[in-house]
Amino acid sequence: MRPAGGPDPCSPEGRPGEAGPPPxxxxxxxxxxxYRLGAxxxxxxxxxxxxxxxxDGTPAAVKLLGAARFSPGQRRTVAQMARSEQRFSRLADHxxxxxxxxxVTVEDPDHPALDGAVALVMERADRSLHDVLADARPGTAVPGAERILTEVCAGLTHMHRAGWVHGDLKPANILLMSDGTAKIADFGLTAELEGTHAYAPPLGSPDHVPPEWWSQRTGARGVAVRxxxxxxxxxxxxxxxxxxxLHPFVGATARARSxxxxxxxxxxxxLRPDEALPGRWRPVVGACLAAGREERARVDLTALVARATAAPARRRRTAVRAGAGLLGCALAVLALTGGPEPAAPGAHRAPPPLPGAIPAGxxxxVAYRGMIDVAARRCPEPEVTPALLAAMLKAESGFDPNAARPETGEYGIAMWTPAVFGAWAKAAAHPGPTSYLDPGDAIAAMGNxxxxxxxxxxxxxxTRDLPALVTAAYRTSDKTVEAAGRVPERVRPHVDKVLRYLSDYGG
Incomplete structure (x- = not known):
């Protein structure tokens, strides 16, 4: 199968393409x-x-920020980050x-790589949330998630009230201590507010910066952060x-998600939060991910998190007070109405049907409809509907999980080539190994x-005729379609077949 392209390279930190030095x-x-350095x-x-x-044997962690191995511009950035960490560390207490x-600054001419490096000696944690999420099961909250979020909220609110912006909040910068306590770390991009905003180097983690970050200009003092x-x-x-x-915005790469x-x-x-997100936390995510920064600036994070975490306790107290009387009332309602009461506002409901849903007849x-619906639901683009994915699958394989084209190396219900499948298999809905011959894995990767x-x-x-163009790109590549500016003639019969099936499904 197809693509010459694939996930675009993006460094762990900074703008796409920036690579960090070796340790x-x-x-x-x-x-x-x-302090004696170890592992x-x-x-x-x-x-x-x-x-x-x-x-005295107290465990610690030492961060080394080097200057010798950088360009002059990078040295200035490192020096600014080190000053920020040092200044904030003197003021932060939470x-x-x-x-x-x-x-301290390392002075050691005998070791040129270390000479001049800034060393920050910090508390040592057991692991980071990045490590926790790497072991997590998609669709299932990590252990202690609500407690961790409450503690991160407390630390972040303290920073904001003290007039500071963290600037790089992400799982790798949330550390878990030996007793499980969550602490925010890495204050290299932390900046002090000057009125409504501060200035920091133009760095950040693509998966966690807001949309406006990508269009901001860098001035002499850096970019404005809020x-x-x-x-x-x-x-x-x-x-x-x-x-x-799971990220709230779907894509196979950080750039695609951005x-x-x-x-x-x-x-x-x-905004389409995943179905696994609990209902009482949806207002938190919705408010924090408001499209406009002005709207986000009005968010009372502490109050939002407090309401979300208090909801289960309120329900438990209500249940205890009601006791057997509540059961009697419920039975009476059932007897009078012939069915259960409507769900209370905010209660969990099945997600509404997507536009372009697969018709019942x-x-x-049937075994694949749920997989197709979930794959489409995780994409924010309106053209990617269950009906389109179903039409593409029918044209590719006739829904046969054992389909094969050995001459082109394409296999399975979505006709993946094994090598290309590996680049997109992160969309699979379960942890562990994935297989292009497994319909669930193949459909999830296809949606991605x-x-x-x-x-x-x-x-x-x-932007016109996107179902046809996307189908053509799936058979060739996005670059091929982009160069042609339309559906390439060699895949026109296949695209026409998909569009007929899409029409049959009401798309």
Missing amino acids: FEVPDGYRVAG FLGAGAWGSVHAAEGP PHLIRTLTV PSADVWAFGVLTHQLLTGG LAAQAYARGAAP SDVP YVCWLDQQLKRAGL
Whole structure:
């Protein structure tokens, strides 16, 4: 199958394409500010973190920000980030913010790579939320998610009230201590407010920056950052923790997800939280992911989170007070009305049918309808409907999970080539190994890829006849369709077949 393209490369931090340096090579037993450095724990775009022990055996972590291996412009950025961490660490004092114990500049001419590096000695955590989400089951909240969100909210609110913006809130920067306490970390992009905004280097994590971040200009002092950006990131984080790592905007890459968020912010697509997100947390996510930063600036994060976490307690208290009398009332209502009462506002309901839903009497196998519906629901683009995915599957394989074209290396219900499937299989709805021959995995990956194709074609200015163009791109590639500016003639018969099936399904 098809594409010459695939997920676009995007660095863990910063704008797409920026790559970080390799971790420092630290000699065994190396000491910084009296702390003995040990195992390498991880690296970001600008430095690396090592386990350490103090003179009395107290565990710590040391972040090394190097200057020698950067360009002059990068050195200025590193110096600014180090000053920010150092300045904030002197002022921050909150149980849900990682404490910086000391900040020193390494002076060691015998080790040129380390000489001049800024070392921040901090509290050591057991793991990060990034690690937790890597082990999470999609569709299932991570253990202790609500407590973690409450603690992160407390730390973030403290920062905002003290006049600071974090600027890079994401799972990797939420650390879990040995007792499970959550603490916000990494204050390299933290900036002090000057009125309504602050200035920071033009860096950030694409999955957690707000839509307006992508269009901001960089001035002499950096880019303007606001608390509303942290509120957006908290909304993404909330969705991820309560759905087992699922991002609220669908895409196979961070760039694709950011394009989906930008489409939503323009009003071109609705916000579609995953079905797994609990109903009482939907107002939190909806408010935090408001399209306009002015609307986000008015969000009372503490009040929103308090209402969400108090809801179960209220229900339990109500149930205890009502006791057997409530059961008697319920039976009486059933006897009088012949059925249950309507669900209370905010109660969990089945999601409404999507536009372009598969008709009940169609030839789409019942076993695959739910898979197709979920795959379409996870895409914010209105053209990607269950009916379109079903029509494409019918044209590709006739819904046969054992279909094969050995001459082209295409297999399964969605006719994946094994190598290409691997790039898009992150859409699979379960953890562990995935297979292009498994209908669930194949359909989930197909929805992910088709959504990305739709976004790429729109980005290229192709906005008419998108079902036909997306179908053609699935058979060839987005670049092929973009170059032609229309459906290439060699795949026109296949595209016409898909469009006939789409018409049959009411699309």
